[in-house]
Amino acid sequence: MALNTIWVLAEASDGTVTNPTLELLTKARELAGTVEAVYAGSDADAIAGTLGEYGATKVLTTGDLGGALPGVPVANAIAALIEGGSAPDVILATTGTLGRDVTGRLSAKLDRTVLTNNVDLEVDGDKLVTTEPVFGGATNVKTTFTAGGPHIVLVRPKSFVAESAGGGAAAVEAIAVPDPGKSGGATITERHVEEREGPSLDDAAIVVSGGRGLGESEKFAMVEELAKLLKGAPGASRAIVDAGWVPYSYQVGQTGKVVKPTVYIAAGISGATQHMVGMKGSKNIIAINKDAEAPIFSISDLGIVGDVHKVLPALIEALKSR
Amino acid sequence: MNVVVCVKQIPDPADPGALDPTTKTLKRDGKLILDESDSYGVEMALQLVTTAGGGEVTLVSMAPNGEVSGLRTALAMGAAKAILVSDDALAGSDALGTAKVLAKAIERVEGADLVLTATESSDGYTGTVPEQIAGLLDLPSVTFAKHIEVDGSKVKVQRQTEAGYDDVECPLPAVVSVTAGVVEPRYPSFKGIMAAKSKPVDTLTVADLGLEASQVGWAGAGQEIVAIEAAPARESGEVVEDDGTGFEKIVAYLDNLKVL
Ligand SMILES: Cc1cc2nc3c(=O)[nH]c(=O)nc-3n(C[C@H](O)[C@H](O)[C@H](O)COP(=O)(O)OP(=O)(O)OC[C@H]3O[C@@H](n4cnc5c(N)ncnc54)[C@H](O)[C@@H]3O)c2cc1C
Numbered sequence: 001m002a003l004n005t006i007w008v009l010a011e012a013s014d015g016t017v018t019n020p021t022l023e024l025l026t027k028a029r030e031l032a033g034t035v036e037a038v039y040a041g042s043d044a045d046a047i048a049g050t051l052g053e054y055g056a057t058k059v060l061t062t063g064d065l066g067g068a069l070p071g072v073p074v075a076n077a078i079a080a081l082i083e084g085g086s087a088p089d090v091i092l093a094t095t096g097t098l099g100r101d102v103t104g105r106l107s108a109k110l111d112r113t114v115l116t117n118n119v120d121l122e123v124d125g126d127k128l129v130t131t132e133p134v135f136g137g138a139t140n141v142k143t144t145f146t147a148g149g150p151h152i153v154l155v156r157p158k159s160f161v162a163e164s165a166g167g168g169a170a171a172v173e174a175i176a177v178p179d180p181g182k183s184g185g186a187t188i189t190e191r192h193v194e195e196r197e198g199p200s201l202d203d204a205a206i207v208v209s210g211g212r213g214l215g216e217s218e219k220f221a222m223v224e225e226l227a228k229l230l231k232g233a234p235g236a237s238r239a240i241v242d243a244g245w246v247p248y249s250y251q252v253g254q255t256g257k258v259v260k261p262t263v264y265i266a267a268g269i270s271g272a273t274q275h276m277v278g279m280k281g282s283k284n285i286i287a288i289n290k291d292a293e294a295p296i297f298s299i300s301d302l303g304i305v306g307d308v309h310k311v312l313p314a315l316i317e318a319l320k321s322r
Numbered sequence: 323m324n325v326v327v328c329v330k331q332i333p334d335p336a337d338p339g340a341l342d343p344t345t346k347t348l349k350r351d352g353k354l355i356l357d358e359s360d361s362y363g364v365e366m367a368l369q370l371v372t373t374a375g376g377g378e379v380t381l382v383s384m385a386p387n388g389e390v391s392g393l394r395t396a397l398a399m400g401a402a403k404a405i406l407v408s409d410d411a412l413a414g415s416d417a418l419g420t421a422k423v424l425a426k427a428i429e430r431v432e433g434a435d436l437v438l439t440a441t442e443s444s445d446g447y448t449g450t451v452p453e454q455i456a457g458l459l460d461l462p463s464v465t466f467a468k469h470i471e472v473d474g475s476k477v478k479v480q481r482q483t484e485a486g487y488d489d490v491e492c493p494l495p496a497v498v499s500v501t502a503g504v505v506e507p508r509y510p511s512f513k514g515i516m517a518a519k520s521k522p523v524d525t526l527t528v529a530d531l532g533l534e535a536s537q538v539g540w541a542g543a544g545q546e547i548v549a550i551e552a553a554p555a556r557e558s559g560e561v562v563e564d565d566g567t568g569f570e571k572i573v574a575y576l577d578n579l580k581v582l
Pocket residue numbers: 210211212213214215236237238239240251252253254255256257267268269270271272273274275278288289290291294306307308309359442443444445447
């Protein structure tokens with residue numbers, strides 16, 4: 001094995017380790033002899049069992065950050081460990097708000113490159129090679145690091161399948177958070193959680209997404225109703241998230257969620273490359289678009305060239321009467 | 323209130339070009355335009371300056387080929403002046419190399435209270451440049467802003483999160499990255515376009531910034547592309563014109579998958 005140690009930036013919400021974290025731990029186990037998790041939060045003890053089960057031997061935790069935005073304190077804590085002599089070969093994090101913030105800061109602090117948006121990792125001889133899809137997933141670019149480590153890599157969710165290693169709980173070890181100095185002070189004063197019902201976009205077997213082709217915000221109700229009838233989750237293109245029709249948590253694509261359901265239904269979505277990278281891995285894709293030339297049809301298994309305002313109501317009625 | 327906005331000039335996304343097989347980077351030889359993702363930062367900056375009742379917006383851009391047309395667009399929207407870092411040595415820069423250049427350029431803007439960037443560029447989308455800039459300048463930062471207000475010596479941000487959004491407060495000066503939902507960018511007026519022609523664009527080289535050529539471009543990049551491969555293509559299936567029975571096709575398809 002070419003790599004000794006990988007650190008995985010672990011994330012959890014409501015005391016549950018996120019799936020992308022488990023995916024990274026699974027991959028890290030395959031690439032390195034030792035896998036350790038780095039975690040910012042007050043509940044490391046509660047998640048040490050799961051982290052251990054998926055391969056982490058230790059959880060290095062900053063503890064509660066007292067409302068500070070995590071980018072600066074977590075990067076500083078990791079940098080201090082590395083400067084103290086315990087550098088891993090590779091640091092893995094999930095492409096997302098936390099991953100980007102922490103790795104961007106760390107990159108500047110350590111003067112090390114970050115390779116972003118990857119969907120695969122392999123060790124080739126003594127090199128770590130990462131794979132990033134470009135042009136909406138039509139082309140894969142493989143990249144390696146040319147300078148010394150630690151090598152910092154951001155990986156997209158759902159790139160690997162999480163598998164338990166059956167390990168015991170990870171040992172919890174507190175790590176110091178250095179004084180942030182001039183760069184400190186960004187503080188969360190209040191959190192707003194937008195409640196969603198039904199299955200989550202991450203896990204749903206069926207995802208129904210709507211785009212600008214719906215015409216107006218009220219028409220998203222059709223997408224929600226169809227998703228509900230199919231016991232699936234509603235999703236959206238960025239166009240209608242930016243327009244304020246639906247919250248960001250609905251967004252599928254490069255800057256949103258990566259989904260790989262059994263069925264993905266795209267209604268009034270053109271199929272921009274940034275949308276496609278988030279849903280191209282779906283097993284079956286059904287597209288409804290009034291423009292026969294829309295790029296979404298180039299990757300759909302079933303394409304209906306038609307008006308969403310006709311096709312969706314008819315589909316909803318047909319499913320209701322079954 | 324003085325705001326610096328990082329604006330990237332990129333190939334027209336309608337014609338995204340290709341990867342150069344020899345250098346293995348995106349070809350950027352054609353005309354470059356203002357990255358639409360940065361038009362939100364420019365608009366936000368203009369509005370913050372107006373609300374504050376004084377100050378100006380300075381643009382900072384790095385482009386290897388001396389391109390200014392994207393800067394002119396942002397100047398036409400209302401920015402006062404621009405710094406363009408342009409140098410042959412910049413070709414091949416990675417995100418950290420880019421951030422080093424932008425940070426040095428930002429340091430030259432006197433009395434900057436706030437630095438705005440987009441959360442990610444349309445052609446590179448590493449999304450790490452904003453935090454790298456903040457790290458190099460040793461400033462606090464807030465990413466993914468969907469709403470910004472300045473309140474005395476601090477900035478109040480609604481920060482988009484996976485679950486909703488967080489209210490965040492941050493002392494100034496700071497770096498803030500904005501999403502495309504933060505404001506609606508204005509179109510440059512004819513008057514603005516005319517005025518932009520005579521607004522100052524300060525063009526600097528890597529040496530002017532006090533950086534070594536070895537810190538940027540290919541020489542400074544800590545990464546190297548080893549292969550470019552076509553991904554397995556996804557075949558397109560049946561595409562049918564809706565004659566009023568399109569929904570039945572969908573029902574039949576779902577039935578066949580046994581998901582109903
Ligand atoms: C850096 C960056 C990151 C991005 N990240 C994402 C991302 O994560 N996710 C994402 O989705 N996008 C993302 N985008 C935006 C992306 O480029 C597109 O702008 C967006 O996906 C378009 O959304 P849309 O398909 O809903 O709208 P449009 O492209 O406007 O398409 C609307 C479609 O609806 C069709 N239509 C119109 N009326 C009807 C009707 N009555 N019936 C049927 N069809 C109709 C039209 O033919 C058209 O094809 C990103 C862009 C950038 C620059």
